[in-house]
Amino acid sequence: SDTLRAHAEARGKFIGTAVATSPLANESAYRTIAASEFNQITAENAMKWDATEPSQNQFTFSGADQIMAFAEANDQQVHGHTLVWHSQTPSWVQNLGADAMRSAMQNHIARVAGRYASNPVLKSWDVVNEVFEENGSMRNSFWYQKLGDSYIADAFRYARAADPDAELCINDYNVEGINAKSTAMYNLVRTLKAQGVPIDCVGLQSHLAIQYGFPGQVQENIQRFADLGVNVRITEIDIRMQMPRDATKDATQATYYTNMVKACLAVTRCTGITIWGFTDKYSWVPDTFSGQGAALIYDENYGRKPAYTAVHDAL
Numbered sequence: 001s002d003t004l005r006a007h008a009e010a011r012g013k014f015i016g017t018a019v020a021t022s023p024l025a026n027e028s029a030y031r032t033i034a035a036s037e038f039n040q041i042t043a044e045n046a047m048k049w050d051a052t053e054p055s056q057n058q059f060t061f062s063g064a065d066q067i068m069a070f071a072e073a074n075d076q077q078v079h080g081h082t083l084v085w086h087s088q089t090p091s092w093v094q095n096l097g098a099d100a101m102r103s104a105m106q107n108h109i110a111r112v113a114g115r116y117a118s119n120p121v122l123k124s125w126d127v128v129n130e131v132f133e134e135n136g137s138m139r140n141s142f143w144y145q146k147l148g149d150s151y152i153a154d155a156f157r158y159a160r161a162a163d164p165d166a167e168l169c170i171n172d173y174n175v176e177g178i179n180a181k182s183t184a185m186y187n188l189v190r191t192l193k194a195q196g197v198p199i200d201c202v203g204l205q206s207h208l209a210i211q212y213g214f215p216g217q218v219q220e221n222i223q224r225f226a227d228l229g230v231n232v233r234i235t236e237i238d239i240r241m242q243m244p245r246d247a248t249k250d251a252t253q254a255t256y257y258t259n260m261v262k263a264c265l266a267v268t269r270c271t272g273i274t275i276w277g278f279t280d281k282y283s284w285v286p287d288t289f290s291g292q293g294a295a296l297i298y299d300e301n302y303g304r305k306p307a308y309t310a311v312h313d314a315l
């Protein structure tokens with residue numbers, strides 16, 4: 001049939017969406033599109049630390065399990081997001097001393113990644129998320145302040161031990177084109193590989209905005225990571241605009257979606273594309289970027305936008 005997922009499958013790639021647990025439970029129109037158009041899903045929030053371990057060693061998997069059950073029912077793969085991040089991580093973690101923090105990280109990864117290790121639907125994890133500053137230096141997060149950059153290699157080793165079959169990724173934003181931040185990521189991945197750290201994949205979030213222009217040398221950037229021997233995925237694409245939406249902005253947005261999909265398709269090791277939601281009814285953009293929105297491929301009434309056609313025709 002003529003769905004995004006059918007076209008992606010024919011090309012050996014995934015096309016995915018982030019899913020939120022509330023509309024997944026409550027809205028059949030949301031469920032129908034999420035199931036029929038996508039062969040991959042990522043939990044928008046349900047697998048994050050604040051959702052899975054809100055207090056120390058007290059794990060709650062209701063949202064995460066809900067996502068997994070939906071994927072199993074609809075023959076979709078799941079990308080786990082995310083094990084170690086500076087955001088959406090409880091203050092109890094942030095307040096630990098160095099040794100206790102490293103132990104808490106190991107325990108968290110063992111329990112969360114370990115829970116789904118035997119489930120073939122769970123294919124990959126964002127092990128670390130957003131570890132760089134824009135200039136390419138290490139982000140000065142509580143992780144870095146307490147543990148130095150060793151927390152990154154440790155996290156990958158703990159993740160491999162917890163789920164030996166999952167593809168293990170480092171994920172970040174503003175690393176789609178070639179720039180200081182993506183070059184820092186490239187250098188880190190090369191170093192980790194040389195040290196034998198189990199890293200398999202790089203995630204390019206791809207939170208773009210039409211008013212900032214399309215990033216330069218995206219395909220070349222994907223290719224240089226692939227040449228290091230890691231896979232690449234587009235993990236969180238959305239393409240926002242200054243509101244109100246109009247036909248000109250929609251057309252520019254559609255072109256950007258086309259360009260990102262084509263850049264991924266052009267590189268064998270680029271395994272697929274995940275959109276950060278699908279309907280403008282549920283998107284983090286208006287809550288996060290004042291005055292901006294309409295970043296997804298369906299409008300708020302589940303109507304297909306030019307961006308849908310762009311992704312469809314590129315696949």
Ligand code: XIL
Pocket residue numbers: 044045129205236283284
């Ligand atoms: C966002 C979610 O979409 C929001 O619902 C939540 O309030 C904040 O986080 N980079 C990431 C994602 O890796 O986890 C973020 O998701 C968007 C930016």
